[in-house]
Amino acid sequence: MNATENVLVIERALLENLGIFQGLTTDVERYLKALLDPRNYRFVARPEAEQDPSLKQLIPYFLIVHDGRVFTYTRGKQSGESRLVAKVSMGIGGHINHLDDSLFGDLYASAARRELEEEVVLPPGCTDRIVALLNDDATPVGKVHLGVIHLLNAPTDAVRNRERLIADSGFRTREELLALRPRMETWSQICLDHLENWL
DSSP: OOTTOEEEEEEHHHHHHHHOOSEEEOOHHHHHHHHTOTTTEEEEEHHHHHTOTTEEEEEEEEEEEETTEEEEEEEOTTOSOGGGTTOEEOEEEOOOBGGGGGSSSOHHHHHHHHHHHHHEEOOTTOEEEEEEEEEOTTSHHHHTEEEEEEEEEOSSSOOEEOSTTEEEEEEEOHHHHHHHGGGBOHHHHHHHHHHHHHO
């Protein structure tokens, strides 16, 4: 974890005012409009944000799919989130940081694109849509994060990892994923339970 990194956070109180939920909500538009209003977010040092449950760090979380299978990997020791090391994950993504604010274009879109490009190499022609928001206050990691779940459709399975934190990567069927569920990070477990509706 980079101690100088400042990450985008919203106040938990804002989420509570909008209607806090446990698990997933598909009422994406209503929440994101408020969450991405510049009046409602700020940047704080990541170590502080990781320990303060009155703040929620907004995380783009991409599920990469091709031909009914989902790109999956194991988080390696180089992972920026030590609490998730060795967990199986279906999600690619990460924090929105203060440097994203200076990139050309939309802050959220720029951050999401940067995270994807840092972690994987994608084939041309991918499309994505936001399908849900994810809140999990049942775990220490979940208490300080709020996920924006993207379904990214890849035209081929030519997706390659770019970072050392991604190990044992590849596309897996829903049946294979169900067998891996006990080893998955909580967010991936929650997404897996809704995967059939999205594919």
